[in-house]
Amino acid sequence: MTEGDINFNNEIMYSDCPVCGGEKTLEVTNRTDNIPYFGDILETSVSCKSCGYQSSDSISLEHNDPVRYTLTIDDSKLNTRVAKSQTATVTIPELGLKVEPGPKSQGYVSNVEGILNRFESAVIRAIKLEGEEIPYEVRENALNIIDYLSKIKIGELSTLLVIEDPFGNSVIDDDDAQKELLKQEEADKLQTGFTTIDQNEVE
Ligand SMILES: [Zn+2]
Numbered sequence: 548m549t550e551g552d553i554n555f556n557n558e559i560m561y562s563d564c565p566v567c568g569g570e571k572t573l574e575v576t577n578r579t580d581n582i583p584y585f586g587d588i589l590e591t592s593v594s595c596k597s598c599g600y601q602s603s604d605s606i607s608l609e610h611n612d613p614v615r616y617t618l619t620i621d622d623s624k625l626n627t628r629v630a631k632s633q634t635a636t637v638t639i640p641e642l643g644l645k646v647e648p649g650p651k652s653q654g655y656v657s658n659v660e661g662i663l664n665r666f667e668s669a670v671i672r673a674i675k676l677e678g679e680e681i682p683y684e685v686r687e688n689a690l691n692i693i694d695y696l697s698k699i700k701i702g703e704l705s706t707l708l709v710i711e712d713p714f715g716n717s718v719i720d721d722d723d724a725q726k727e728l729l730k731q732e733e734a735d736k737l738q739t740g741f742t743t744i745d746q747n748e749v750e
Pocket residue numbers: 564565566567568569572595596597598599600
């Protein structure tokens with residue numbers, strides 16, 4: 548990325564701190580940035596010089612049409628680029644795997660292998676969380692999923708990968724990927740993970 552691709556501006560304001568109640572001790576920095584695949588985002592970070600409270604959040608300023616990408620993935624698709632915005636839901640329907648956006652969701656640019664690895668770690672984390680009390684079927688199911696994911700990676704199996712984004716800022720960048728626009732009622736059913744604001748209100 549060259550500097551020409553980035554257009555940003557910084558704006559600092561002072562506000563009262565919600566944590567310690569300090570008057571005008573909270574430094575609020577708003578920064579707009581343009582990120583490949585994701586377009587314009589607004590990053591807001593706050594830090595209190597009295598109590599040290601810190602927080603940051605980013606909001607997409609792009610409102611593209613709601614979109615769904617589907618791709619049959621196997622070992623030949625491991626390097627396919629995937630851009631997943633904060634608002635995207637990623638699903639592998641056949642395995643019952645789904646990641647919905649939450650308030651702490653991050654957008655990222657990865658590839659199919661990276662997505663499979665993320666699912667794998669999530670399943671492993673879930674098994675560990677259950678600990679020794681884990682029901683037999685749950686454990687078997689989790690192990691089957693991990694087995695399936697690794698068989699996709701070595702080309703023994705294939706499955707469908709789906710990314711749905713109500714703000715259209717996600718992409719499966721592959722000629723074989725199917726792109727369809729979501730109907731508004733389908734888009735409304737998706738979690739967005741954060742509050743969205745009208746661009747007009749920002750300016
Ligand atoms: Zn404070």
